[in-house]
Amino acid sequence: MEFNITFNLDGGKNLTAPAQAGETLLAVARRVSLAIDAPCSGNGTCGKCRIKLLSGAADSTESRHIPPEEYADGARLACSTKVAGDAVVYVPATALAYQNRMKVTDLGTGREREVFTSFQEELRNLDLTGDAGLELMPVRLGEPSLDDAMADKERLLIALAGQIEGNIAVSLSAQRRLPRILRESGFSCLCLLRREKDSSQGCRILDFFPADTEPVLPGLAIDIGTTSVSILLVNLQTGEPLAVGNAGNGQIRYGADVINRIIESVKPGGLDRLYRAVIDDCIAPLIRQLCENAGVEPERVYRAAVAGNTTMTHLFLKVPPEHLRLEPYVPAFFDAGDLRGGDVGIGIHPDAEVTIAPAVGSYVGGDITAGAFSSMIFKKESLSLLVDLGTNGELVFGGSEFLMSCACSAGPAFEGGDISCGMRATDGAVEAVTIDEETMEPKLSIIGGQKPAGLCGSGLIDAIGELFRCGVINAKGKVSREGKRVRRDEYGQGCYVVAFAEESESGRDILLTETDIDSFIRAKGAIFSAIRTMLTMLDFPMDAIENVYVAGGIGSGINIKQAIAIGMFPNLSLDQYHYIGNSSLSGAYAMLTSRKAADMVAGIGKSMTYLELSSHPSYMDEFVAACFLPHTDAALFANG
């Protein structure tokens, strides 16, 4: 039987999809590219895919995430509700994974722009700019006649032979344009040349322009995150951004984290689905939109640099990622090598040079090698730590002498996974909290300034830090005071009310339960114990770290003082901490504008070692010790 399911979106938009009896509402929504958030990938455990059945029939069972009275009112989980007839379903904005993701990052705020501008200046100081290998060369030809009917291309090559040494190839797309451009500009034109990296290979003409024009040469820096994709369209002559944008990674409907994506990729047709979800549903349309905004033809984008974690890079290139999650965790490639626009289906110039930041291991990818470049820690004699907190947490420790990296699965908690009131850093998210020690009343800072809908990563760190400071919770994360803001269920499990129902966007209480706090403590413990394990293994004390660079989506709003207070970050002085924004995107930007920078990122990939924490004997002990506030070894955080 086929039925119609109508999704009633927040904001008044409707989407109707045909559906078979027995399909889950989540699957129906995914089929029409409506990405209802389901970090647990639809197995009913996270409770994020909550929707409301407005009318019609659907089969569902009750869920621990939905109290009986709300269930009676139509609340359902989309992942565990099956089509049984025509139905109309309300999808609240908080259930949509795509919208407005990363509002606060990627040059979207003054702080982000400041960070990017100072990075640009650093590149200029290091002479790592304006080195994309492209050059505009004017050429004037003799006009053809019946006595000289030499073909356009050969006529051009003869004229250029006096100006350029070595072999000259001409891209087919340029050959297609040549006849018209020559005749429109009286047999003069501008040639866009790319000097090949290996100078013995001569150069290639990528495009032609009329003689009297001043063409812009655009390039793309692309950061492919598990959750979202950020793209900078850059003027390669000036290094200045022409447009910037980001979009949810379309793969999110197949799972919130890389493990679920890899599992999906192994299913029949799964690799193709994931490939299309990130290329056709996300990157290609975003590129088209940025190009349109900047007045640039996509097929006249002449260079691209891409950074992403190892799974994202595999999926971007449609290379099976399956062995990334099977022992011994071997990627198909570290460095994909030099690719051309025609190899990747993103609609840019077919002969554009496409450079992919290399990976170091299955869980330390090109986002980290690019990030290690943009942190510049590889150039410093002193020792630094890079902490990149996105959907996963990755760490790099070292300096000009060595670089070691590792990955810990800390991310989900910071992006809303595993936390009942967690959410991404989008409108309605509480991003900062202070709590009055006496009254236990909170003061919330909310993205967008509206009613609170949940807590994003930085809000969680603040809330837990404040609860611990005020003694509302103890070192084990258990609620140890009583009051208006504290509740306990029938089993004695406590929780703190961040916002009462009447204050919140959803009209439901926003609660931080002991289970949530426990999940969060495990996440922060994973990060700290990873840092400890790396340093211990290399025989360095914590205070060997001279600088900490904090990057990634969570980094922008993070309160470093609180992060130290709860034992997530090492107990160093605040001026040793530096926020560097989306370092993966910055690294891709550097690779885009400078071949020398791209070579340096490749060098970082080759020299960086990778520590597989899961197989390291002392990691588990470190982790258990770190699952306290701030730590079982309180001395580590004395005077913090």
Next chain:
Amino acid sequence: MEFNITFNLDGGKNLTAPAQAGETLLAVARRVSLAIDAPCSGNGTCGKCRIKLLSGAADSTESRHIPPEEYADGARLACSTKVAGDAVVYVPATALAYQNRMKVTDLGTGREREVFTSFQEELRNLDLTGDAGLELMPVRLGEPSLDDAMADKERLLIALAGQIEGNIAVSLSAQRRLPRILRESGFSCLCLLRREKDSSQGCRILDFFPADTEPVLPGLAIDIGTTSVSILLVNLQTGEPLAVGNAGNGQIRYGADVINRIIESVKPGGLDRLYRAVIDDCIAPLIRQLCENAGVEPERVYRAAVAGNTTMTHLFLKVPPEHLRLEPYVPAFFDAGDLRGGDVGIGIHPDAEVTIAPAVGSYVGGDITAGAFSSMIFKKESLSLLVDLGTNGELVFGGSEFLMSCACSAGPAFEGGDISCGMRATDGAVEAVTIDEETMEPKLSIIGGQKPAGLCGSGLIDAIGELFRCGVINAKGKVSREGKRVRRDEYGQGCYVVAFAEESESGRDILLTETDIDSFIRAKGAIFSAIRTMLTMLDFPMDAIENVYVAGGIGSGINIKQAIAIGMFPNLSLDQYHYIGNSSLSGAYAMLTSRKAADMVAGIGKSMTYLELSSHPSYMDEFVAACFLPHTDAALFANG
């Protein structure tokens, strides 16, 4: 108003298409890819698009090609009949351009196979085989472990570094296959390497195979003719064909000759339509079919060589051909340069080397440079003439010292254009004729052995030669005897009845009119005068030609003695004439199997000169003198 037009095809198949009032039936048929033959491109002059209105309404005017009684019976020209309601239309097999084209060529007969086999032997003698730059190299890797989690690609490159010097690139499509193949064959595999032409560029891995297999390495030789496309799928290790096929060039619905195609290309969207017609409707499906027949995956075809006339090559690469027909007749390129599979949309390996035979001028293309190679005239000290008669006629004269080429528009008459009873060399075509001098009764040899439907090129040459020999027509081509087989119309124009209505397939008389004979004489005159002009210009007498190589679709069945008798070919002894089959396809085959041969074809392109006949002062005089049987200067054909 929208109506339905049903095309009732010979053989019982029906095709129904929606149509707007006022559209021509020809346009409706083209829209559903039913290629009704219209050599004049639909302007009502050739009369080939004859169909029959079985029922329903249509607007049409009478045509000189359709007698009133046949018009009354429903006979119409598709190009000048307009939709005025629902209608059912009968399309006879003779009106379809595609079917069974070139049955008698391209390795389809013993003679063609013989010609090809001796060409293969010649290539072997010259050491021009097995040089496609491809090599299968076995490699064994250490297995990865938790202590050695090197990525697959880097692991492979390290293992290969001991076996190969220089840079090794790996195609993305190969990287996609590597993880599975390594694990299926215990970390051993075969690498398919291509040594780059410029050895400083190292090599590229195109593909991987399990260690214990013996993969076939396929390549494609493609001849793109104006009328039809021929493709050889070749085993590059042995040089032997795996499959051979040909298909009508899908562009034929936009005009029978290159001029009409170029005119179409300038219309809005025209270039794209022509490109798709030859790629999507013809070459790509033919490749898929040949690959399927041979059990080969198209994306595992590793090399291709393409030969075609200048317009066909431009359209194959989607390069605007418009200036080929505008003075001073300048192509966009002579040599398109080295292209990759990904540049041309024919579905083969994206990094396959694709070589295009170079052109010499707007009307002497890669089919002729490839053909000049396969005739081997460029290696001979003695002087030779190459005559390629396809839809156009092209000539090359010279030897190892020089090569000169020219083109004459002689083709249409040999393929059915301009001749009322003309048709292509397909089933029902009369391919040979003898006439009894006394009774004037003809003896016909018919392709397929059925009732005659018309005359193909070789049949025309025979018929006119015999009519001239028997005195039925005089030196001016006028009918000068009377009898049962001779008729005259009211204006006194005579004709010869090749087959009476009751003997013919269509049930109509097959007539050779004085107008037809005149068209034919102009065509043969164009060829002979082109030969004369070239030789005279270079100051050579006719008997300087030691060998004549006859190539092209018409060449197979041609009666050389008759062709000399009517003054089409020079008066040389028959053993100086050699039939070399589809020399464009043979040349592409040589370029495919040997890079050295491809370089030689490129060299021919660079050294061959091009004579533009239309701008040569004496050509018109030569042409007028050649428009007699055999020639105004009878001494040229004395003792012929």
